[in-house]
Amino acid sequence: MVNVHVYITLKEGVLDPQGKAVEHSLTALGYEGVEEVNVGKWIQLKVEDGEGLDARITAMCEQLLANPVIENYSYKVEREATV
């Protein structure tokens, strides 16, 4: 099994109301130099390794995990180090 981390964000150009609110909050707290805040989702899956892993992850992202109309996704596969 491998650990798959899927990151889902709103597409560029789609105004993110949550990101804006967090950005305003940070500014109000006195944190300067914060320009852009985006709020997204992180989904962790344990997936069977092997042939077609990328194709399987991509299919899961496109069919269910992300909504391609407004969201982008990316993922990272994490293999446990073998001793």
Next chain:
Amino acid sequence: MRAAVIVFPGSNCDTDMFHAVKDFTEAEVVEFVPHTANSVAAYDAIFIPGGFSYGDYLRTGAIARFAPVMKSVSEEAAKGKTIVGVCNGFQILQEAGLLPGAMKRNKDLKFICRTVDLKVENSKTRFTSSYDKGDVLRIPVAHGEGNFECDDKTYDQLQQKGQIVFTYVDDVNGSKGQIAGVQNEAGNVLGMMPHPERAMEAWLGSEDGRKLFTSVYRNWRESNVVTN
């Protein structure tokens, strides 16, 4: 007319929808149909009510869209059957790819629960023919994710093809073009965030939702019942 009201785990406007169809149309049959049903082919009109199907987990409508009944809903939509999705029902139809766009969180991040002014943008639809274009209706909204979003190309198409059926008179939730309700290109699938089924009785605040149901029924009757 045979009408179905689909019930998902977490639907909470199903009873109101049932009564709106039952009491304000002359449908011979109005039935609740569970999310587990394999077919809705026996119905002429399919209503998908509001609520929080599957707890709104992942995204609103994202899980419900894969419920067994939705395959049949898509098939019946392709055949031209009348499909109406309200609130969560609208979100489910978007996730299913039966309606354009997607919903973001409301621009002020608040759940909005109040009665708003809704403008009829297109009265030449099977859902709004009993209204006049430009009519302003008082209809309740109750949603946290009703901020309609689509790309500019889609928006232009919606405008050109008369697919924008309802808009908010005021900017309620940040929706692009203040869109509150759209239909598909073929004109047989409607989605709207406001709740017409909650605006059926003056003593409950408004009866402006009635004509949506009478429109659906009349249009079905005109195309299906031979009168002498």
